[in-house]
Amino acid sequence: MFLKAKKESDINLEQHELLEHAQIRIKQKKRLYAHFIIFLVGSVFLVLINKILKYGEAYDWFIWVITFWSFLFVMHLINVFVTQKFMGLAWERSQREKLVKKQKTRIAALQKEIETEFPISQINKKKED
Incomplete structure (x- = not known):
């Protein structure tokens, strides 16, 4: 009887761990998708500032900002989808x-x-x- 109760508690503990892990993964993916949306909106905003509002029009600085931000987004993407599989x-x-x-x-x-x-x-x- 004791062993049966212990096995059930181990199963419940494992299910709890799996549920916790799933919730963490959902939060990670949700943050990644939010990052992507903010990246898209922010990139358009930077282009508009440079081209339409003519802020710093002599130099297309938005290209460097978007490139750097793209690099950060790719790092975030790798962290969520690649690194999590290995770790x-x-x-x-x-x-x-x-x-x-x-x-x-x-x-x-x-x-x-x-x-x-x-x-x-x-x-x-x-x-x-």
Whole structure:
């Protein structure tokens, strides 16, 4: 009975993790789409400022601004769609397991060091005295 309850709680925990991950991905994609819309509107606005309002008309500065902004948008796009595939949920889980294993190894080494420096038999003798 206990094992069945534990398995159900593990399943619920895993479902909760998957739901959390899905919500995070939705937010990332939503921000990316918002960035794209702002990029389009902002680019048109920059062209209008330069060409129609004739602000800095001697030099087409908007090209450099839009190029730099395009670069930032491409970086955002890569972060959302490429990097997340390599460093997604499975990667996070494996990294977490590696860190837990490393911590357990350190704790075991510390316990062994303590046991060799302060054996329990010596502690018991000191208590008896």
